[in-house]
Amino acid sequence: MPSDNPFHYGTPAEGDFFTGRRRELDALVARMRDGINVVLVSPRRYGKTSLHRAAQARLAASRPPAAIVEANLLHAGSPSRFAALLAGAAFQIRGARWARARQAVPEFVRRLRVAPTVSFDQAGNPRFGFDAALGARELDEVVSDVYALLAEEQGRRPVALVLDEFQALDLVGLQLPNLLKGLADAYPAVGLVLAGSKRHLMERLVSHREAPLYGMAQRITLGPIPEDEMVAYLVARAVTGGRPMDGTTARYILDLAGPVPNDVQHLAYDAFEAATSRVDRGAVDAGMARAVAHDAALFAELLARLSPAQVRVITTLAYQPVAQPYSASFARSVGLATGSSVRKTLLPLLENDDVVERDGVLVVADPFFAAWLRGDG
Numbered sequence: 561m562p563s564d565n566p567f568h569y570g571t572p573a574e575g576d577f578f579t580g581r582r583r584e585l586d587a588l589v590a591r592m593r594d595g596i597n598v599v600l601v602s603p604r605r606y607g608k609t610s611l612h613r614a615a616q617a618r619l620a621a622s623r624p625p626a627a628i629v630e631a632n633l634l635h636a637g638s639p640s641r642f643a644a645l646l647a648g649a650a651f652q653i654r655g656a657r658w659a660r661a662r663q664a665v666p667e668f669v670r671r672l673r674v675a676p677t678v679s680f681d682q683a684g685n686p687r688f689g690f691d692a693a694l695g696a697r698e699l700d701e702v703v704s705d706v707y708a709l710l711a712e713e714q715g716r717r718p719v720a721l722v723l724d725e726f727q728a729l730d731l732v733g734l735q736l737p738n739l740l741k742g743l744a745d746a747y748p749a750v751g752l753v754l755a756g757s758k759r760h761l762m763e764r765l766v767s768h769r770e771a772p773l774y775g776m777a778q779r780i781t782l783g784p785i786p787e788d789e790m791v792a793y794l795v796a797r798a799v800t801g802g803r804p805m806d807g808t809t810a811r812y813i814l815d816l817a818g819p820v821p822n823d824v825q826h827l828a829y830d831a832f833e834a835a836t837s838r839v840d841r842g843a844v845d846a847g848m849a850r851a852v853a854h855d856a857a858l859f860a861e862l863l864a865r866l867s868p869a870q871v872r873v874i875t876t877l878a879y880q881p882v883a884q885p886y887s888a889s890f891a892r893s894v895g896l897a898t899g900s901s902v903r904k905t906l907l908p909l910l911e912n913d914d915v916v917e918r919d920g921v922l923v924v925a926d927p928f929f930a931a932w933l934r935g936d937g
């Protein structure tokens with residue numbers, strides 16, 4: 561298996577795998593440097609984590625390097641786990657005051673009102689843990705203390721707290737918004753970055769008039785990467801990988817994969833694997849078939865979890881995106897009595913991002929799932 565594939569998908573894009581987003585990156589870097597809070601929103605897999613990691617990398621490389629703590633709420637799972645993630649990330653701030661002390665760990669722990677347990681991994685790095693029954697008040701203290709120790713660094717260098725997958729807040733049972741609002745007011749120099757997908761959840765938390773975090777952050781929304789940039793990236797990377805492709809083939813990849821950067825890179829990856837000397841149209845078709853076959857078991861599982869009506873709706877959408885899903889004629893075409901039964905049927909699919917609205921029409925979000933539903937490949 562060659563490991564020199566010039567495309568990358570699934571986890572954040574870094575270095576040579578990262579393209580475009582110059583304006584968004586400049587905007588984010590400037591806000592983080594200046595302590596202006598940001599809400600970074602996009603549908604799934606458009607590149608939020610890649611973007612804030614690129615911003616973090618730029619700020620880490622600047623002089624003096626920024627002090628940044630990042631935690632991913634999807635990895636939190638519980639308040640105590642979230643506290644542990646935060647403490648672990650905070651301890652690693654390079655050049656922090658405690659890091660310069662002879663006894664860095666006690667010096668760090670002294671700054672937390674809720675004492676963590678400390679163990680050491682094989683490399684001698686500390687791991688922090690908190691009681692599984694950590695209460696809401698204690699979690700608030702940990703979050704506040706991490707904010708305060710970031711603020712210790714302010715004035716000397718840019719400081720920021722990045723909370724990724726912020727839409728998962730309720731899922732993991734955290735009640736942070738009011739606390740964060742208070743902390744953002746108390747420590748204006750700390751740039752808070754809240755990144756998340758699922759627009760309706762993010763809106764409820766931050767951008768609705770009644771939302772607890774309303775008005776406290778600049779919103780940065782990620783759309784698709786412009787087609788010309790993506791084409792140039794695909795062509796250049798294929799050349800670097802030693803199996804060139806032309807612009808027409810790159811556009812064909814975009815046609816099949818749709819606008820989500822992750823899907824474009826996924827198809828390009830499999831097309832590159834399928835190619836011998838050049839990535840041509842045939843290689844793209846073969847790559848599409850590989851990508852679909854690879855996830856076939858997953859798609860079958862996904863389908864098995866849907867109701868018969870949902871299966872009919874999503875399969876219909878896989879063939880033909882629809883602009884008027886709640887019309888009587890669409891309802892009839894999927895064997896439902898009324899538009900409102902379509903609405904009920906679609907709701908979980910929309911909430912789960914299996915089906916999304918793009919350019920005013922409803923489509924199956926994942927192009928590989930759509931191809932599998934159509935029986936392509």
Ligand SMILES: Nc1ncnc2c1ncn2[C@@H]1O[C@H](COP(=O)(O)OP(=O)(O)OP(=O)(O)O)[C@@H](O)[C@H]1O
Nearest residue numbers: 569570571579604605606607608609610821822825
């Ligand atoms: N700037 C970029 N240049 C090239 N590819 C990108 C870029 N941003 C994202 N991608 C592609 O999208 C994939 C997912 O990126 P990333 O994990 O940053 O998205 P995300 O919005 O954070 O996703 P999620 O909603 O799952 O958290 C990457 O592996 C890469 O294939």
Ligand SMILES: [Mg+2]
Nearest residue numbers: 608609610724
């Ligand atoms: Mg992400």
